[in-house]
Amino acid sequence: MAEERQQEIVQNIQDVRAAIATVPHKENARLVAVSKLKPVEDLQYAYDAGQRHFGENYVQELVEKSAKMPQDIAWHFIGHLQSNKCKLVAAIPNLFVVETIDSIKKADAMNKACVSCERAKPLRVFVQVNTSREEAKGGVAPEQCSDVCKHIVQHCPQLELGGLMTIGMFGRDPSIDNPDFLCLADCKKTADEVLGKGSDLELSMGMSADYLQALQAGATNVRVGTTIFGARPKKP
Ligand SMILES: *Cc1c(COP(=O)(O)O)cnc(C)c1O
Numbered sequence: 001m002a003e004e005r006q007q008e009i010v011q012n013i014q015d016v017r018a019a020i021a022t023v024p025h026k027e028n029a030r031l032v033a034v035s036k037l038k039p040v041e042d043l044q045y046a047y048d049a050g051q052r053h054f055g056e057n058y059v060q061e062l063v064e065k066s067a068k069m070p071q072d073i074a075w076h077f078i079g080h081l082q083s084n085k086c087k088l089v090a091a092i093p094n095l096f097v098v099e100t101i102d103s104i105k106k107a108d109a110m111n112k113a114c115v116s117c118e119r120a121k122p123l124r125v126f127v128q129v130n131t132s133r134e135e136a137k138g139g140v141a142p143e144q145c146s147d148v149c150k151h152i153v154q155h156c157p158q159l160e161l162g163g164l165m166t167i168g169m170f171g172r173d174p175s176i177d178n179p180d181f182l183c184l185a186d187c188k189k190t191a192d193e194v195l196g197k198g199s200d201l202e203l204s205m206g207m208s209a210d211y212l213q214a215l216q217a218g219a220t221n222v223r224v225g226t227t228i229f230g231a232r233p234k235k236p
Pocket of ligand 1: 034036057078079167207208209223224225226227
């Protein structure tokens with residue numbers, strides 16, 4: 001059983017990597033294995049297959065898994081972030097990035113949390129943009145994106161602005177250009193201009209259903225869960 005599960009995950013990762021390698025100029029794109037609600041055994045199989053970037057959505061789960069797993073993992077927090085949980089997240093030494101900064105207030109809270117955790121280096125963050133303008137989705141409105149970016153660069157010395165992130169609408173027509181990806185690329189263009197000094201923000205977009213399309217649209221970071229680990233149980 002365990003061996004079959006391992007083979008399945010290893011094969012899935014190889015398939016995703018091979019697919020990414022077919023996209024021109026995207027051989028250096030970062031694959032984040034989204035492992036929420038999956039047991040550490042599954043993550044360990046992926047790790048043994050060379051996977052180092054993992055994404056988690058729930059603070060408690062991230063805290064527990066990061067304590068159990070090897071310390072050279074680069075963790076991505078990709079879930080909704082509550083201000084009162086910032087300290088727990090900031091205290092994880094091998095946290096690579098918080099992808100879900102969705103307001104100036106949240107940036108300030110994260111900055112403050114980093115001061116008290118005495119992180120060795122500024123913490124990398126992405127600004128989440130609600131490109132589909134869905135009420136249920138987190139993120140700043142596209143027209144507010146550069147203001148939040150500017151605030152982080154100018155007023156949050158414990159943070160290092162690394163890029164922009166979107167989840168986008170589910171079930172977009174794959175035969176046409178994805179409006180969410182176009183919107184995030186547009187936000188990057190504006191923000192890079194506003195920030196100046198050779199700013200080149202990353203784009204975190206694309207999940208199991210559309211990561212290849214996202215790479216073609218300029219993604220540097222794709223977040224793939226189901227295609228690697230299979231369907232998830234419902235969140236309790
Ligand atoms: C769950 C999740 C993913 C992975 O989605 P899949 O469709 O399973 O690949 C990616 N990004 C975010 C923010 C998520 O919450």
